[in-house]
Amino acid sequence: MWADEAALDAAARRLGEWEKGITDRAARAKTLSSQVQALSGTARSADHLVEVTVDSSGALVALRLDERTRQQPAARTAAQILATTKAAQADLLRQVTAVATGTLGDDDPTAQAVVDSYRRRLDADTDAPDDHR
Numbered sequence: 001m002w003a004d005e006a007a008l009d010a011a012a013r014r015l016g017e018w019e020k021g022i023t024d025r026a027a028r029a030k031t032l033s034s035q036v037q038a039l040s041g042t043a044r045s046a047d048h049l050v051e052v053t054v055d056s057s058g059a060l061v062a063l064r065l066d067e068r069t070r071q072q073p074a075a076r077t078a079a080q081i082l083a084t085t086k087a088a089q090a091d092l093l094r095q096v097t098a099v100a101t102g103t104l105g106d107d108d109p110t111a112q113a114v115v116d117s118y119r120r121r122l123d124a125d126t127d128a129p130d131d132h133r
Contacts, residue, residue, distance in 0.1 A: 032104060041088040050081055052064075054085065
């Protein structure tokens with residue numbers, strides 16, 4: 001089938017390199033996934049009355065309110081919680097970007113897709129009003 005051994009060896013080498021490339025990419029993707037799952041974002045309001053932590057999906061998992069929040073209108077505290085949550089999600093996005101580009105490379109399309117996915121999801125979560133409540 002093969003005209004000569006050199007062509008057969010070259011094809012086998014290319015196939016081996018292709019397989020190794022796929023294996024390496026799969027290992028880096030698994031590493032990226034586990035690193036991203038371990039991330040959380042945290043932010044504190046400028047006056048240190050509100051501190052928010054979000055998990056790797058951007059969901060609120062911890063909220064700390066200083067006792068001084070009792071001395072301000074509830075609407076101000078609510079606004080601070082929302083703004084600080086958005087800042088914590090921005091912190092998460094910065095970390096996801098650093099991990100994705102550090103693991104896969106700045107120009108890697110998969111890294112960019114992961115970052116873009118987080119950016120779209122977090123922007124949608126923080127910019128869209130919850131009109132149905």
